[in-house]
Amino acid sequence: MYRQLPSNTFFKPLIQITTMSNLRLLVVGGAGYIGSHMVKQLALAGCNVTTLDSLVNGHRDAVLHGDFVHADLADKDSLTQLFKHQQFDAVLHFASFIQVGESVQKPALYYENNVTNTLNLLNAMNNAGVRRFIFSSTAATFGEPQYTPIDEQHPQSPINPYGRSKLMIEQILNDYDNAYGLKSVCLRYFNAAGADPDGQLGERHNPETHLIPLVLQAASGRKPFISVFGRDYDTPDGTCIRDYIHISDLCEAHWLSLQSLLKGANSQQYNLGNGHGFSVQEVIDSARRVTGRHIEVVDAPRREGDPARLVADSKSARLNLGWSPRFSDLDVMVKHAWNWEQNQHGANMP
Ligand code: UDP
Numbered sequence: 001m002y003r004q005l006p007s008n009t010f011f012k013p014l015i016q017i018t019t020m021s022n023l024r025l026l027v028v029g030g031a032g033y034i035g036s037h038m039v040k041q042l043a044l045a046g047c048n049v050t051t052l053d054s055l056v057n058g059h060r061d062a063v064l065h066g067d068f069v070h071a072d073l074a075d076k077d078s079l080t081q082l083f084k085h086q087q088f089d090a091v092l093h094f095a096s097f098i099q100v101g102e103s104v105q106k107p108a109l110y111y112e113n114n115v116t117n118t119l120n121l122l123n124a125m126n127n128a129g130v131r132r133f134i135f136s137s138t139a140a141t142f143g144e145p146q147y148t149p150i151d152e153q154h155p156q157s158p159i160n161p162y163g164r165s166k167l168m169i170e171q172i173l174n175d176y177d178n179a180y181g182l183k184s185v186c187l188r189y190f191n192a193a194g195a196d197p198d199g200q201l202g203e204r205h206n207p208e209t210h211l212i213p214l215v216l217q218a219a220s221g222r223k224p225f226i227s228v229f230g231r232d233y234d235t236p237d238g239t240c241i242r243d244y245i246h247i248s249d250l251c252e253a254h255w256l257s258l259q260s261l262l263k264g265a266n267s268q269q270y271n272l273g274n275g276h277g278f279s280v281q282e283v284i285d286s287a288r289r290v291t292g293r294h295i296e297v298v299d300a301p302r303r304e305g306d307p308a309r310l311v312a313d314s315k316s317a318r319l320n321l322g323w324s325p326r327f328s329d330l331d332v333m334v335k336h337a338w339n340w341e342q343n344q345h346g347a348n349m350p
Contacts, residue, residue, distance in 0.1 A: 023047045023258075026088045026130075028073065028121060029095030030066075031058025033203050034136065034189075034250060037196055038092060040064050041251045050086060053095065062201055073117035076124065083128035090132035090258055091125055093118065096166070099209060100140065100305060103162035114165035119172065126180050132261045133173065133184040134254050139243075139271070139310055141167040141188060148277075149243075149313035152269055160305060170269065177267045185257035190243035190273035190312045192250055194333035195340035202340025212244070212334060215284055216341045219293040226295060228280050230302035233309075239280035241309040243273035246327035246336070256321040268320065273312025274328040282330065290334045 025042055029035040030051030035058070042049045043065030051063045054072040071078040073095065096114045097103065103110040125133065140163030141156045158164045169186075176182040193212050195202030203213050217223040231238040253272050260268070278286075288295055317323045327333060 023089045023262075024050075024087055025258075026050050026052060026082075026086075026091045028052045028091060028093045029058065029136075031055060031060060031062050031068075032094055033205065034192055034247060035092075035094035036062035036064070036201050037247045038094065038251045038254055039066060040196065040201060041248075041255065045255070050082075050088075052082065057097075057205070058095075059204055062204070064200060073120050074112075076120050079120055079124035080127070083124050083130065088125075088128075088130050090134065090261065091121070091130060092134040092254060092258070093121060094136050096136065098138075098162065100160050100162045101209075101303075103160050103165070104305075107161040110161045110165050111168075114162075115168050115172075118169050122172070122176060122182065126176065126182060131180070131182045132258070133182060134257050134261075135169060135173065135184055135186045137166045137170055137186040137188040137269070138163065139188055139190045139273075139312065141170065144307055145310060148309050149273075149275055149311045150271060151313035152271055152316050173267065183261050183265070184267045185261060186269040187250070187253055187257060188269065188271045188312075189250060190245055190271070190310060192247055193244040193337065194246040194248070194327060195336040197248060197327075197336055199336075199339045199343050202337060202344070204344075211242075211280060211283055212287075212337050213341070215287045215295060216291070216334070216338055218295050219287055219291040219338070220341055220345060222345060224296060225298045226284060227298050227300040228284070229300050229306060231299055232302070235279055235308055237279050237281045240306055241277035241279050241311065243275065243277055243311045244283075244330060244333055245273050245312075245325060246333050249323075249325040249327055252326075253317060253321065253323050256317075256323050260321060265320075270317040270321070270323075271312040271314055272317060272323075273314055274325050275312060275314055276328065277309060277311040278330050283334070286330045286334045287338075290331055290338055 030039040031053035049066035052069045143157040143159040173184040215226045218226040235241050
């Protein structure tokens with residue numbers, strides 16, 4: 001038995017693989033930026049989705065579908081109860097603290113939330129016999145790049161507690177597979193960008209630290225200017241280069257990873273990016289094109305810990321998962337993020 005997909009979904013592989021569509025899935029952190037997009041896509045595919053979120057950083061109104069459990073992963077009893085009363089085919093885990101600078105100032109918070117709490121989740125899953133796990137990892141597990149593009153063989157030497165907390169979970173997952181047969185896919189995102197093409201969801205961090213939403217706030221007049229952190233990098237225009245990957249393409253990679261586990265694949269790790277780098281200046285130029293607005297730019301010193309160039313080699317995800325980013329045009333990512341900015345704050349627009 002499977003349900004027909006609605007015809008308006010843009011998410012092609014979900015349409016094709018309909019036998020998977022009545023899955024029972026737990027999305028941890030489903031009220032956050034990436035998790036909320038994932039919940040929507042899974043629900044459109046006909047999956048039975050439960051979101052668990054502490055709402056420390058997430059937004060209840062971003063969970064557009066399925067059941068919602070308000071709980072913290074620190075609360076082991078709630079986790080035990082949840083897995084006792086509901087059956088899940090797999091768990092997708094998006095909940096973590098993500099600010100590099102804050103992780104340096106408050107490592108205890110990061111190790112507690114990103115490592116200890118994830119262990120609570122893994123142990124509750126394991127006790128309940130749920131043995132498929134998709135994990136949001138990060139390019140920050142690699143640290144200072146020794147070469148680019150960065151493939152999965154690149155050494156992992158994170159340079160801050162955030163990156164180390166994610167690498168620890170990758171290593172724990174390896175041990176849990178060996179000991180308990182828990183199969184996982186670790187997806188190492190480069191720079192997640194863009195927003196739901198339908199305009200229902202987008203990035204809502206508080207405080208916002210990411211380049212694209214900040215540039216768009218400068219375009220809308222919600223911020224007076226955008227700071228460029230360093231123009232003296234060894235790159236063609238002197239500003240840092242990053243690999244921006246559309247949120248819908250990230251979600252698709254999660255879906256394909258889930259399918260691979262359901263078909264019996266071994267645990268895997270994949271780097272997810274477009275393979276094209278864009279400089280900070282190119283992002284600002286794109287925002288000027290897309291919005292047609294004046295954007296005030298102020299040059300600022302380098303931000304600590306920023307490598308000049310971070311670009312993914314995602315051949316492995318393309319080959320093994322059949323993944324292919326379809327929103328790789330920077331202007332499209334910026335356009336979708338701009339739609340979201342306008343939907344949220346249209347009243348403030350000049
Ligand atoms: N950046 C910038 N000004 C800002 C925010 C970010 O110049 O106000 C730069 C930052 O130094 C980096 C790039 O934009 O080179 C992307 O930063 P972001 O925080 O979006 O993502 P990260 O690469 O840190 O994950």
